[in-house]
Amino acid sequence: MQETNEKKLIFSGIQPTGTFTLGNYIGAIRNWGPLQDEYNCIYSIVDMHAITVRQDPAKLRQNTLQAYALILACGIDPKKSTAFIQSHNPNHAELSWILSCSTQFGELSRMTQFKDKSAKHADDINAGLFTYPVLMAADILAYNADLVPIGADQKQHLELARNIAGRFNQKYGEFFTLPEPFIPETGARVMSLQDPAKKMSKSDENPNACVLILDDKDTIIRKFRRAVTDSEAEVCYREGKAGINNLMTIYSAVTGKTLDAITAEFAGKGYGDFKTAVGEAVADHLEPVRTEYEKLIADKAYLKECYTAGAETAFRITRKTLSKVYRKIGFVDAR
Numbered sequence: 001m002q003e004t005n006e007k008k009l010i011f012s013g014i015q016p017t018g019t020f021t022l023g024n025y026i027g028a029i030r031n032w033g034p035l036q037d038e039y040n041c042i043y044s045i046v047d048m049h050a051i052t053v054r055q056d057p058a059k060l061r062q063n064t065l066q067a068y069a070l071i072l073a074c075g076i077d078p079k080k081s082t083a084f085i086q087s088h089n090p091n092h093a094e095l096s097w098i099l100s101c102s103t104q105f106g107e108l109s110r111m112t113q114f115k116d117k118s119a120k121h122a123d124d125i126n127a128g129l130f131t132y133p134v135l136m137a138a139d140i141l142a143y144n145a146d147l148v149p150i151g152a153d154q155k156q157h158l159e160l161a162r163n164i165a166g167r168f169n170q171k172y173g174e175f176f177t178l179p180e181p182f183i184p185e186t187g188a189r190v191m192s193l194q195d196p197a198k199k200m201s202k203s204d205e206n207p208n209a210c211v212l213i214l215d216d217k218d219t220i221i222r223k224f225r226r227a228v229t230d231s232e233a234e235v236c237y238r239e240g241k242a243g244i245n246n247l248m249t250i251y252s253a254v255t256g257k258t259l260d261a262i263t264a265e266f267a268g269k270g271y272g273d274f275k276t277a278v279g280e281a282v283a284d285h286l287e288p289v290r291t292e293y294e295k296l297i298a299d300k301a302y303l304k305e306c307y308t309a310g311a312e313t314a315f316r317i318t319r320k321t322l323s324k325v326y327r328k329i330g331f332v333d334a335r
């Protein structure tokens with residue numbers, strides 16, 4: 001990646017939770033690849049964020065490698081973008097400490113993800129879970145990213161990152177770029193197939209609620225066929241039809257068809273036909289990702305080469321930021 005051109009800078013990250021969900025894919029990752037030509041892109045597997053909930057070490061290591069292979073399989077080209085593993089660049093954690101001193105307890109307490117996760121993991125409400133959004137702000141601000149492609153659920157964290165950056169700039173003089181969220185029009189919030197009032201999430205207890213991007217074709221179709229809808233029989237997008245709205249959004253995201261075109265396509269047909277069609281379209285769309293992933297995960301040496309090079313670039317960029325920050329806040333130069 002070139003570091004000195006006029007292109008705007010994009011940063012985004014994803015937690016290594018094994019294989020990604022269709023929500024991760026539609027809301028975030030599939031939008032990452034197409035940005036690579038127009039922007040300088042930096043993408044990270046955020047393993048340091050992942051340890052805010054309990055992890056099995058062997059599983060975390062495996063999930064991190066899988067996640068790295070998966071983002072490449074989803075179209076991230078390590079020659080065009082910087083793709084690395086967060087813990088390989090210690091500058092994120094260092095900057096996070098500095099930024100935590102410009103972050104208020106009250107604002108962290110208002111984060112809905114913290115409230116949700118602390119309710120879910122009531123026996124492990126650790127300080128990392130609480131300060132998680134500061135590390136996320138450091139991820140973004142360490143590169144002075146202009147844009148951050150995310151799903152709707154991360155918007156509150158991004159707003160906090162902007163506030164932290166603004167406060168730092170006020171205290172020490174203009175320095176950090178205020179990052180803008182880059183949220184897709186279609187699929188910013190993919191919902192559970194079993195309870196369309198809830199976000200699709202891998203931690204859902206019901207395996208039918210969530211489609212994983214490495215699920216095989218039959219599994220994907222079966223999950224869609226079991227999706228909760230409503231008692232009408234009309235494929236159309238309107239209030240009160242959360243299940244159908246979600247399926248239409250997913251179908252639209254993977255086929256590029258408009259909601260009106262989808263309604264016309266399924267006029268007079270039952271929900272069964274529609275659900276099967278959505279399942280097939282999703283499975284066919286994901287087929288090349290699965291094939292590419294199998295190839296990549298078998299080549300650990302290539303993955304290592306890519307993430308090592310990615311971490312070197314990431315380190316170089318962020319060390320410059322950090323040195324300037326240290327000078328601004330009054331630390332004595334180390335050399």
Ligand code: TYM
Binds near residue numbers: 025028029153187189
């Ligand atoms: P994470 O790992 O939970 O999710 C990764 C991305 O997927 C999006 N997403 C969804 N989009 C639509 N519908 C859904 N059901 C759905 N579920 C997840 C998320 O919005 C996200 O964009 N804190 C972040 C990771 C992170 C990060 C960053 C992101 C750490 N540092 C810096 C951007 C910039 C997270 O936990 O995402």
